[in-house]
Amino acid sequence: MRGLATGKTSDGRTMVADPAGRNGSAARYAWRAAAGLAAGLAVAHGGPGITAIGPVRKALFPRLSGRGAADHVALTFDDGPDPESTPGFIELLGGRSVRATFFLLGSMATRAPQLAAEIALAGHEVGVHGWDHRYLTLRGPRATRDDLARAVDAVAAATGVAPRLYRPPYGVLNGGALIAVRQLGLTPVLWSSWGREWSRGATPESVYAALTRDLRGGCTVLLHDSDCTSPPGSAQAALGALPMLLDECERRGLRVGPLGEHGLR
Numbered sequence: 309m310r311g312l313a314t315g316k317t318s319d320g321r322t323m324v325a326d327p328a329g330r331n332g333s334a335a336r337y338a339w340r341a342a343a344g345l346a347a348g349l350a351v352a353h354g355g356p357g358i359t360a361i362g363p364v365r366k367a368l369f370p371r372l373s374g375r376g377a378a379d380h381v382a383l384t385f386d387d388g389p390d391p392e393s394t395p396g397f398i399e400l401l402g403g404r405s406v407r408a409t410f411f412l413l414g415s416m417a418t419r420a421p422q423l424a425a426e427i428a429l430a431g432h433e434v435g436v437h438g439w440d441h442r443y444l445t446l447r448g449p450r451a452t453r454d455d456l457a458r459a460v461d462a463v464a465a466a467t468g469v470a471p472r473l474y475r476p477p478y479g480v481l482n483g484g485a486l487i488a489v490r491q492l493g494l495t496p497v498l499w500s501s502w503g504r505e506w507s508r509g510a511t512p513e514s515v516y517a518a519l520t521r522d523l524r525g526g527c528t529v530l531l532h533d534s535d536c537t538s539p540p541g542s543a544q545a546a547l548g549a550l551p552m553l554l555d556e557c558e559r560r561g562l563r564v565g566p567l568g569e570h571g572l573r
């Protein structure tokens with residue numbers, strides 16, 4: 309990350325400065341994902357990859373950005389399961405009869421396996437977000453694969469479901485990660501709209517305002533159901549914004565659901 313531009317990372321969790329580190333269906337899509345991303349590999353080997361630059365990614369890698377059906381919004385949550393905050397999300401979503409995708413950290417799932425199981429039992433889709441929340445470019449290819457495999461095993465053991473979707477911490481994919489996801493049959497999916505609830509002083513209103521900037525049919529929304537890598541109160545701000553988001557989608561006639569029903573291209 310030497311000499312790279314500063315900026316918020318895609319997941320917004322650290323101040324790691326890296327222009328390629330921004331922003332960053334099922335197994336049958338895995339090979340296609342890897343093939344589709346091959347264009348990014350040349351860059352990815354030289355650095356973390358242009359896949360992480362929001363506007364570039366959206367234009368060149370629509371599938372990686374989570375672009376789906378025009379009348380559908382994919383709702384995704386990262387960094388859980390967290391006993392402090394995830395239950396509030398499960399309850400709210402259940403009350404609205406909305407299902408979503410939760411990208412779980414293996415380390416968190418191991419600490420709260422029952423909560424991880426509850427997420428799946430409530431009908432939500434479970435993806436994997438790595439074992440712990442480390443920047444992938446700090447790892448070698450083998451360590452990346454080991455981390456992912458460990459996370460997949462932990463999430464599968466806790467939920468009884470083998471995760472097929474992967475979202476890397478900070479939205480950064482590199483060559484090693486792409487090889488690992490292919491080996492493990494995972495499909496990487498980032499996002500196209502976020503709430504920036506990790507910003508200090510974030511409120512439900514600020515999160516909602518950030519979300520609606522890029523909210524449109526076919527988008528994938530990123531929120532966090534845990535504060536484990538962000539300032540305290542982040543998840544609460546996200547939770548507070550969620551009803552407003554769901555209302556707005558309803559008003560626009562957009563269906564909301566997990567990535568598995570998003571019609572990822």
Ligand SMILES: [Zn+2]
Pocket residue numbers: 319321386387437441477478537
């Ligand atoms: Zn994260």
